[in-house]
Amino acid sequence: MATAEELERSLASHRELRSIVRTMKALSAASIHQYEHAASALDDYFRTVELGMGAVLGRIGPPPAVRASRGAGGVTVVFGTDHGLCGRINADVATRAAEHLRLTQGAVRILAVGARLEPLLAEQGHPPHALLPAPVSAARIKSLVSRLLLTVDAWAGTAGAVSLTVVYAHHRPGGAYRVVRRNLFPLDPPRMRAAAGPWPSRSLPAFSMEPRRLLGALLREYLFVSLFRACAESQASEHGSRLGAMRAAERNLDQRIDEVTLACRRVRQGAITAELLDVVAGYEATGGEA
Numbered sequence: 492m493a494t495a496e497e498l499e500r501s502l503a504s505h506r507e508l509r510s511i512v513r514t515m516k517a518l519s520a521a522s523i524h525q526y527e528h529a530a531s532a533l534d535d536y537f538r539t540v541e542l543g544m545g546a547v548l549g550r551i552g553p554p555p556a557v558r559a560s561r562g563a564g565g566v567t568v569v570f571g572t573d574h575g576l577c578g579r580i581n582a583d584v585a586t587r588a589a590e591h592l593r594l595t596q597g598a599v600r601i602l603a604v605g606a607r608l609e610p611l612l613a614e615q616g617h618p619p620h621a622l623l624p625a626p627v628s629a630a631r632i633k634s635l636v637s638r639l640l641l642t643v644d645a646w647a648g649t650a651g652a653v654s655l656t657v658v659y660a661h662h663r664p665g666g667a668y669r670v671v672r673r674n675l676f677p678l679d680p681p682r683m684r685a686a687a688g689p690w691p692s693r694s695l696p697a698f699s700m701e702p703r704r705l706l707g708a709l710l711r712e713y714l715f716v717s718l719f720r721a722c723a724e725s726q727a728s729e730h731g732s733r734l735g736a737m738r739a740a741e742r743n744l745d746q747r748i749d750e751v752t753l754a755c756r757r758v759r760q761g762a763i764t765a766e767l768l769d770v771v772a773g774y775e776a777t778g779g780e781a
Contacts, residue, residue, distance in 0.1 A: 495762065498755045505751060509744040516737040522730040527662065529629035530723035537716045540709055546696035547706045565597060565654035566643050568718065569612070570725035571605030573625045577732040580660050580668060581607040587670040588658040589615035600646050602639065626726065636718045655714065659721045660728035666735035668728035675717050
């Protein structure tokens with residue numbers, strides 16, 4: 492049986508660990524709001540880009556670059572985490588990415604974001620060709636996406652026309668997530684026009700820039716916003732999973748602290764009872780004399 496000193500040390504250790512867990516829980520809760528705001532901040536802009544692309548594609552039809560063959564080569568961007576304590580999010584993302592890669596024809600290069608993904612993708616037989624660190628804050632997402640696009644451009648320049656797919660964890664309320672896969676390129680003109688929907692005014696859209704140059708500029712913005720939102724969603728999912736894990740850890744720690752506290756009280760009570768029995772036994776041994 493543990494001594495009172497050992498139980499006191501265990502109790503102090505559990506209380507210190509609970510303080511750390513509470514701090515991590517608070518940081519995760521604040522981070523979720525930060526990344527959710529970053530993802531939703533571009534909604535209106537993304538809608539504008541979609542409308543513009545739908546208008547241009549409706550005027551000129553799919554150009555050759557849009558009809559590029561998926562088998563000619565491709566890039567898959569996979570978003571994970573740099574840190575642990577976030578459940579199975581990295582394993583689930585790696586599994587979904589591997590399922591996609593097994594069904595993809597042609598040479599595919601993998602661009603992973605998050606150090607935790609590298610060994611998991613390698614176990615699935617698809618080690619990443621390049622690895623970038625996950626952003627430490629919402630303000631760093633822009634620079635990360637710029638690096639992603641530069642890498643994709645460099646690979647596209649050496650491999651010709653490519654497809655671009657992104658795999659990430661889509662954040663849901665309550666700390667849940669859903670791993671999704673989105674094909675960003677080649678474009679699907681009917682889907683793009685359907686996504687844009689009817690033009691929101693009675694005036695027909697018009698543009699003076701050369702249509703293919705305008706489509707290229709809009710495509711660049713479309714890819715940037717799509718990757719930005721995927722990254723923000725992935726980070727929100729990471730912190731949502733970590734928040735859930737910290738809540739469970741806090742419940743377990745509170746239960747353990749109650750158990751250790753009760754054990755401490757029993758040991759103290761046992762020690763007090765033993766001392767009283769010693770006093771009574773000594774008193775009786777002396778015949779009850781004062």
